[in-house]
Amino acid sequence: MIAGTSRRFILVLVTIVGFLTLSLVFKFQNQPQQLTRTGNVGKLTATDHVVEPSSLTGDAIMPFLGNETVKAELGRASWKLFHTIFARFPEKPTPDESAALEAYIRLFARLYPCGECARHFRKLLEQFPPQTSSRNSAAAWGCSVHNEVNKRLKKELFDCSNLGDFYDCGCGEDEEGEGKPADKSGTGNLEKSTDHKSDLKGTPEKEADLEYNKSATPLHLEKEGLTPGG
Template structure:
């Protein structure tokens, strides 16, 4: 059973990576650039109205607590790293792409209960996408809202840069990853497969 869980986590991360790559290709096309000769998706082929972006999450509740925690940990790493790589002075297209990505991420997240909660957080705390620091601070705040709901310790958002390195350049300070607290799982009773 653990092998199946890992396959699911990798599948979800693959979907997230695909959506990220797709957003980059769309942006590159709009700015007239392409990536390695790839023909980007034309904007006219996309239908990203509010119904698509903010439609109801359809995934079922994820019953396996261990898999749910692994997925959540990986998802937060993707989101925080995305914020760390977001441009410091984004264009309007950059900002719109990030907003769209976050709404699609929430809608397609494979834990239905988590997805619906994240959608409520997006409605209550709209994504802040005017700069890298505002996006990173927003993501940390939203992550803390989830931590509060899960009765976990809140993170000091002033230290978010110490934990998620954007890997943007060699001249940036080295991030201290050795202080990252290991995820501790608590058993929540019997679950399907657990």
């Protein structure tokens, strides 16, 4: 009788120990999976926020901007930003860098604070897609598109074949000598145009454009013909 009771006690004890052991094993097996899921939260979030192609071509997001003074100031500041970016863009960008600049331009067009201006600019992008294969092509494209806007606003046009008076980016010369003034001899080298400066004088709007065209480094421009659709 006592022996039977001892066997039952041992059986129950072994069962309890086995149950606890299995519980601990399952608990520690699940911990790495939980850590993995936790560690992937950031990655999943980042993937969820990848810019889709449709985001680059959607309609303007911002509403109408009625204040003409603010609109003009915004335009001058935006063009200064654009031209400075083009002047600083790599001469030989990687495919990723070229794609990044084009995406930036297209998203800028959607998010521009002036809704009606953004819609006009997006139409220009459809007619003259961004050219981002090099610094020179980006600068030439930026100048040409700026002139398209100036035509619509009946403002003075920039001389895109002579960008020596381009927007000052405030850049220092790098170790390879990029940004140094181009030699006046040779094709494609750009010199400062004093005549263009004088053409910009007269009205407050022209003076504002002139303000951004001082002390800039000449660019070596490889012209790419801008044709509708490419």
